[in-house]
Amino acid sequence: MTEEMDWINQSRQGNDEAFTHIVEVYQAPVYNLCYRMLGEVEAAEDAAQESFLRAYQNIHRYDPNRSFATWLLSIAAHYCIDRLRRRRFSTLSIDDDDEEHPMELPDKSAVNPEAETARREEQEQLQKILLSLNSTDRAAIVMRYWYDCSEVEIAESLSLTVSAVKSRLHRARRELAKHWQEEQPRSHVERSPHESPAF
DSSP, X not given: OOHHHHHHHHHHTTOHHHHHHHHHHHHHHHHHHHHHHHOOHHHHHHHHHHHHHHHHHTGGGOOTTSOHHHHHHHHHHHHHHHHHHHTTTSOOOGGGOTTTSOOOOOOTTSSOHHHHHXXXXXXXXXXXXXXXXXXXXXXXXXXXHTTOOOHHHHHHHHTOOHXXXXXXXXXXXXXXXXXXXXXXXTTOOSOOTTSOTTO
């Protein structure tokens, strides 16, 4: 039995300390998924906290034959989708989050501060484009390209058929690529080595 499975079994028996170990291992991936989905630091922190609470409350439903990471990320993805549906008429813009996203100065000790600045700008741009997708497509893209979930795992997580996942991923990739090309300066033709594999 793996150490993780031992923590899961202990958590099922009400051992809070064992679940704390699970949170420590998965807090970064869960938070990052929530941030990719919601686009706001505070909302992502709240969503990550709620996702762990729901996982704790439902850990007896976890199927040991399934990847625990995928099960946990699916809880986070569903929670974020629900939040996005509830606030669908609100305008989401990372441009309004100056206090939550303070401007970072380039690291002067870095080998190439200009490249680091460009990388950060591309990450912000990619996040903005992600927010243009509908919530389910966004979840599918994030799970596939940031967490390497298989199409079958995504289908199970989002309650979709595998063919629906393939269709959503294909459509979302085209939409992302279109927005990315529109956002890029005309002179920027070559793809940067750190650009998302989603395109």
